[in-house]
Amino acid sequence: MLAAVLAVSVGASRAHERPATRTVWDSVFSIAQAARGESAYAKGCARCHGAALTGGDQSPPLAGSAFLGNWNGQSLIDLHQRIKTTMPSDSIGIYDAKFVTDVIAFMLKANGFPAGDADLPSDDATLKDIAIRTSRPTPPQ
């Protein structure tokens, strides 16, 4: 093993005011919505992030461990606001909230999270209440 000792943590992660009560493992979007999101993604995001979400010269991947690591522990509202307020990077703010929510449904599907029966709604309160977790939380004993 390495001799490395963690001596310092600079800056704690963003503290969440209230922990979310659901996670992306709780089937939070529908297949139909992910399908809409896939078309929206092809139209609005693929030219930079790649048809297969693998990223480009400038744009990071939107599927896989880097993406999941970055967002693990955050809530869907964080991701939604990030996309809505900074994308597409060359013409920010052209997508409405529902468009972004549909794309998120597609991104969740592409990252291997389960679909359910209902669409993911776009309201802040719901999105805030769903945490992104790379692994399925262990069920309470």
Place this chain on the structure above:
Amino acid sequence: MLSLSPSRLIAVLAAGSVTFLSAQGAAQNPSKPFTTARGEWPSYTGDTRGSRYSPLDQISAANFSTLEVAWRFKTDSLGPRPEFKLESTPLMVGGTLYTTAGTGRAVVALDAATGALKWTHKEEEGPRGAAAPRQLSGRGLAYWTDGRDERILYVTPGYRLLALDAKTGNPVSSFGTNGAVDLKADIDQEILPDITTGEIGFQGAPVVGRDVVVIGAAFREGTAPKSKTNNKGYIRGFDVRTGKRLWTFHTIPRKGEPGYDTWQNGSAEYTGNTGVWSQVTIDEELGLVYLPVESPTGDYYGGHRPGNDLYGESLVCLDLKTGAKKWHYQLVHHPIWDFDIPAAPILADITVDGRAIKAVAQPTKQGLLYVFDRVTGKPVWPIEEKPVEKGEVPGEWYSPTQPMPTKPAAYAKNGTSLDDLIDFTPDLHAQAVQVASRYKLGPIFTPPVVSKAEGPLGTLARGPTNGGSNWPGGAFDPETHTFYVASSNAAPVVLGLVQPSKERSDMDWIAGSAAPAGRGGGLGGGGLSVQGLSIFKPPYGTITAINLDKGDITWQVPHGETPDAVRNNEALKGLSIPRTGQAGFTVGTLVTKTLVIAGDPQVTTLTTRPRGAMLRAYDKKTGSEVGSVLLPAPISASPLTYSVGGKQYVVVAVSGGPYSGEFIALRLPTAGPQ
């Protein structure tokens, strides 16, 4: 402030790391050579040679893990909104740190010891800035002094070159017009459609040598361009005192110039791009410039530009004063893989079989290091033209061979095969094979294919676009002649082509997928991963050390914590997986007296520590990890190091995901009672 006495120059020379300024040369070139020998960091890569080397040794294996935060500088308010992609490596001269930062690409000067703000300069460029192909804060600045004047050279998003007074941040009025040179003008072509919206820019750092500042050129992401016609990425040298253009190098030769006929059917007339979006390297002693040239228009389709397409994806050596071409070597003929040349060429003075060679080493996305005699352009180890697969995309032109270095061995994975797919369990292997079955696999230079819904959706490639090593580049230790580089093995891209509508593009083929959109499954039901795992075997990212006297890899280690998606994966329960490293194209290596320092490109969340990303130190001789510190977000640029007031500092940029840009300066704990 900076001491400009002659004694300083003598001290620099005496330090032994700069052996090149002859007395006569010094008289002709009053500007001092760029060196880290005195604990400064005066150019983007420390020097202008691509080295990223500092001889400082206060921070060592024994104490790296005790590093503390000296100061932090958040960049949110330097633009209209926070930035999440902070890629700058600042400069440090005379106790002041200079950097670009923020969504509007402001220039800031900070006290290097305290982080206190000294000045900021920000250009308001309106629609011209908004239309810039390369937005955001960029990768850095250049510094210049003649012993009296001290300047900061800066390229705005709207592609203007400014000279700022390093003491005040005010434009130097004698430079260009009121301190600025319009880089969209005086460029041997008319920038279309107009000067405001015309596509051309640069987010790399300018570089200065012998009073010449060299500026690159960059464009939008090019996998699916609107047109086969675009502006050309000519490279220019300017007089650092006046801003006068000294020379222009036509990266796409004009009629009558050598190389024009490598663009068949007159395609040199309309084809564009072929700029240098990465870093230019300068040999101050020899007076030579090294240009790592990118792909021509159409990253994955070259049917509109039949032929080898010089100087696309070529390493080009120019005379610094005149811009005259000395030599070139095309690394990829007729580029259709988006390999570009993504990083600063590295000048390495080496000894091969007893012979001293002034070499240049070029790291690449394809994970191959191309090493040349930098005076003659001759490969140090043979580079062989190898037959490669001819593709079948209608209209495409294929080069029958591609150059392949015989040495050093590839330091990153640059092809795909069934053997590369994960085999943690038979079940996972079967699922990975299932995903891969929708693509064409093959070694490096397997060409792109027409995307078909029934398969293949495209060629599954590693290296193109964002694999191997990218803009953070490598580092070179002049004491041990060792080259260090970080690279990714698990950054696959799909080289699939579709026919665009006429409104979308006038290209015959652009990147895209024929996978029927609207199934919601997307890309084989989970992208290029299975159960949250990359379909490719680890290590996902590595750091490699290569002895350039021998051309041999001396060590290679996985770099980066095992990602959460792997560590906590249900499908891997009960298996013990050694550290996998991380894929990512923001990892830059810094080499010091004893250490190689590099940050994790991804955030991880462990039970033993808070969420964050590690900045790691390796023993530069062995590659064993000797220390690490936790930072709050992905390390998103190459670190730098310097010494002020007897203390060594390491500064890194962090950003990404939900965390906006921040510089963090680390140093050893202050002695005395706590």
